[in-house]
Amino acid sequence: MNQQAPLPKNRTLGFILVILGASFWGIGGTVAQKLFQQENIEVGWLVSSRLLLAGILLISIYKITHRKESIFVIWGTKYNTFRQILFSLLGMLAVQYTYMMSIALGNSAVATLLQYLAPLFIMAYYFITKHSQLTKQDGIAVSLTLIGTFLLLTNGSLSTLSVPITAVFWGVLSGLSAAFYTLYAVPLLQQFHSLLVVGWSMLIGGVVMSVFYQPWHINIANWALSTTLYFFFIVIFGTMLAFWFYIESLQYLSPNETSLLGSLEPLTAVVTSVLWLQIPFGGGQTIGTLLILSMILYLTVFQKKRMKS
Template identity: 85%
Template sequence: MNQSIQKNRTLGFILVILGASFWGIGGTVAQKLFQQENIEVGWLVSSRLLLAGLLLIMAYKITHRKKSIFVMWRTKQNAFRQILFSLLGMLAVQYTYMMSIAIGNSAVATLLQYLAPLFIMAYYLITKHSQLTRQDGIAVTLTLIGTFLLLTNGSLSTLSVPAMAVFWGILSGLSAAFYTLYAVSLLQQFHSLLVVGWSMLIGGIVMSLFHQPWQIDMANWALSTIAYFLFIVIFGTMLAFWFYIASLHYLSPKETSLLGSLEPLTAVMTSVFWLKIPFGSFQFIGTMLILCMILYLTVFQKKRS
């Protein structure tokens, strides 16, 4: 394999692994915040999107002083594409996932969100962009079985949730698939900081019409509560989504979505070590399957190249 290509793929792996890990840990921290301060889902989504979006756009301006932050708004076509990505991608994947957790539980929500690789492969098959290979089948199988075992410890009884939780969870998976696929064309024209930053800002503005960020009393928040909220904004939202999207510069949407299965792994690990939730034997098997999927994708790509 060409050395520069290998370095780019390695960077892609690092980015998606960090992004998925931050998103998973951020989910656990958000759960802690819900329990500690009884914060409403809509408020957290609108607040985290607005703040993270502003920070990303500011970061782009600081690192690209001579370039405009409004470059994608110069034509109606690009503006429409950015708005579509912001609403059906960024906002949709945030809100549907949180709604599935609020109505059901995080295990079902995460499991259904990780139907995204299947939706992406189905899209490729339908549009004839690619054929389903044996390697794709192996990677998807390892991901789905590993995620199921990791989140349920092998017991179907933990998946007993209202139908609306399943509905929001499936929408979350579809949104994640759209988010991953649609971002590719935007990244071919615009910097990932701008694409993610504007999508978060637009999504946050739309959510603010229904859940105003300023309508909350923070006077009684403890320092730990403030720290949790800042972690969710910076690591669990801003860096998580930026790194995930940036990885699409170096990896295919199929690979990125599969490697995103590290999100439930880090969420469970955080819950085990921080919240002291027991870790079962089937969860250990699920962890090994996800790690095997990552190793398989890495080794197979090297051999194929």
């Protein structure tokens, strides 16, 4: 009788990395909400500062780990340059700004869950462009999402919204931006290292945002220690390490496994929002959250089958 081989140490490291990465993403959104609503930090300023610093750090990490390779290789042709700039503005910058606006106007739990509507938008894109046909699994996922989103936003009552309609608007835009980010990045990631693609996209997005929201037009010296710690947590843990750990986990785990464990992001956002910021969550919203999480897990389980179809 064959015995199952023990879990290799490198796979254990992969699990640790993806769990930490997803958790940092979710917690980072909650910390951003703290800065917006209790420290009066402006959304545009945080986005520009966050993208600039995280982009510089990611590109630096790439250069340290790939000393013989140029960080400018991605700008070798006009076609790649165009794609990288478009990805930076309509992908990275758009998803960061819309997500943060949804948090500022609502809360991180709802914003993160609305961003996770992206798989449905990707599904709709493939269906409209006739790259795939709707399956039974797709129908189940759509049903879970529609019911879950209704309960999340209304707590089961048609007369009230749990967050302002503007927060819902920016949250849905965040999901659309995340879908574009995911689809449009594929050709670039097939040619260049992910640290370069994302690092440059963050840096470009940060430079563009700096035209409107200058990072240097704020006196950090007047911040309380807690505010400073929150800010650097968002930059280092909620942005740079979250992405780096998630990408690095692909060295040890399959994409299917990392996607499955990546669903911890909305879960950590909900838990930290409720426990730390004491965001009220009704019974209907709890059920809605569980339905949306079930959609994420369900689509992940059937990912390979859907890709083949």
